[in-house]
Amino acid sequence: MRSHSRRPAATSSGVHLLSDHRVIDGLVRAADLGDDDLVIDFGAGPGTITAPLAHTGARVLAVERDARFVDALRRRFATRPSVRVVHEDLRTVRLPRRSFSVVASIPFAVSTPLLRRLLTPVGGGFSRAELVVEWGLAKRLTAAYARDLESAWWSSRFTLTVRRRVPARCFSPAPRVDAAHLAVRPRSDVDRRTAAVLWALLSAAYDRPRDRARTALNGLAPRRLTHRLLGEKPAPEIHIGQWLTMARILSADRSVVPPPLPADVVRGATLP
Incomplete structure (x- = not known):
């Protein structure tokens, strides 16, 4: 019989850490990284995704804003020159100009701001992602019919796919809702x-x-x-x-002259 134990309290920083190694391994495998690839783990926490990313041979940027996690990450990866720990907020950290991938379990509260930074700009270095996001958000983003401009802009330029549902029990402590493994790939024919x-x-x-x-x-x-x-x-x-x-x-049709893209779209500022 399943015990009805009390759900553990959230961490002091309000973070629910992905703890299921099968889900983590699935994220890393799906990213198909190799030597000299650049990958970012946003919200790296204690490094549960950072560590397997480092084993791929890729260069890893572990972005974390909580100072205690940053200290732990720096100790853990002190002998790993391929891992660079960045003490910044994922909403404001400067993104690389060179091509980069993202493999991360994103804190639910900041999923949309990060997705705006990655998916809104035309150009930039972002190439692909394997993400864990809140289930409802993933279903909305992968819908065939976009309810707003932002969703339509993203899904018309990127293929967004739910690879699997990630139950709340895969986190420690468990959140109140399930999550999803969301894959993001650019559409090759949208220049x-x-x-x-x-x-x-x-x-x-x-x-x-x-x-x-x-x-x-x-x-x-x-x-x-x-x-x-x-x-x-x-x-x-x-x-x-x-x-x-x-x-x-x-x-x-070369007779069609589209208006130039707005500067805020090129830069990736928040859409209305």
Whole structure:
């Protein structure tokens, strides 16, 4: 019979540490890292993900803001030149310019700010990620129909996939909700021009989310095209694949000149 023991209290820093080694091993294996790859473990805590990352031969940045964890990390990896411990907040730490991956169990409270830093910018060094995030967030991000501009912008430029559900018992102490192993990969056929077209379409359509999207796109795309692909639906009821199809068609037409991407999107500032 399962005992009804009291759930342990959260750590003093409010962190629920991923403690299931099968989940951790799955994250690291899925990242497919090799020698000289650069990978970031955001919210590294005591290093439960950092350690197996170091064994891949990759260069590891362990980013942690809690001074006690930072001290422990520096002691633990003092003889590992491939591991650099960074005492910073993941929301503000400077991101590398060179290509980097992310493998991390992100604190639920700061998942969205970090995802904005990784997924919003056009360009930059971010290449791929294997993340543990809150289950509800993962389901929202992987939905075929995006409820807001931010989600549509991310999922039209990245493939977001739930690899597995991560039960709350895989953390110490256990949170109140389950998590998910979320994989993030860029779409190889969305170049900067296509991204500029996508932004123009999505920002116009989601600016009037209750209206028919094709009405909101008057002047941005041919009516026959919008009628064929979008019908009478508002933006939140249009499949991400339809937005991608439209953007690719328009991007291939060299007579189409998309407006430049806003500076805050290029830099990755928070979307409205």
